Amino acid sequence: MKFCFLLGKTAAETCHNAEGRFKDEVMSTTQVYEWPVRFKRGEMSLDNQRSCAHPSMGRTDENVEKVHQAVLANRRQTIDKNSEITGVSRSSCQRILTDDLMMKQVVSKFVPRVLTEEQKKQACECLL
Numbered sequence: 001m002k003f004c005f006l007l008g009k010t011a012a013e014t015c016h017n018a019e020g021r022f023k024d025e026v027m028s029t030t031q032v033y034e035w036p037v038r039f040k041r042g043e044m045s046l047d048n049q050r051s052c053a054h055p056s057m058g059r060t061d062e063n064v065e066k067v068h069q070a071v072l073a074n075r076r077q078t079i080d081k082n083s084e085i086t087g088v089s090r091s092s093c094q095r096i097l098t099d100d101l102m103m104k105q106v107v108s109k110f111v112p113r114v115l116t117e118e119q120k121k122q123a124c125e126c127l128l
Contacts, residue, residue: 011036058092059100067096071103 004014015032066086070077077085083093097103102114115123 058089059096063088063092064096064100067093068101071097071101 004017009017011033014036015029018032063086067082067088070082070085079090079094079097082088082097083090086093088096
């Protein structure tokens with residue numbers, strides 16, 4: 001990419017040359033068009049840029065434990081209430097519950113996703 005840019009080739013020419021030479025291993029057209037833009041800005045490094053997004057701070061072991069304790073204390077609390085109690089953002093709280101603690105909401109109550117037969121019977125009895 002850099003070589004073609006320095007020769008003054010357009011992105012379309014570079015893409016066509018890459019397809020002819022590398023066939024199945026060529027990068028996407030979007031990526032081929034992205035590199036000349038970077039080079040024009042003076043970014044001559046071929047390394048991928050680090051994302052400027054902030055790393056996720058919500059799903060730490062400490063926050064997972066906080067949310068777990070809040071749910072065990074009262075399974076009927078909403079995600080918003082758990083978020084308020086624990087100080088963890090709503091989206092992080094929801095991800096912790098579903099991904100980390102493997103829970104899902106059943107009739108306004110957070111329960112483990114895989115229930116035993118006895119737990120299923122108890123859940124049915126509570127609904128009646």
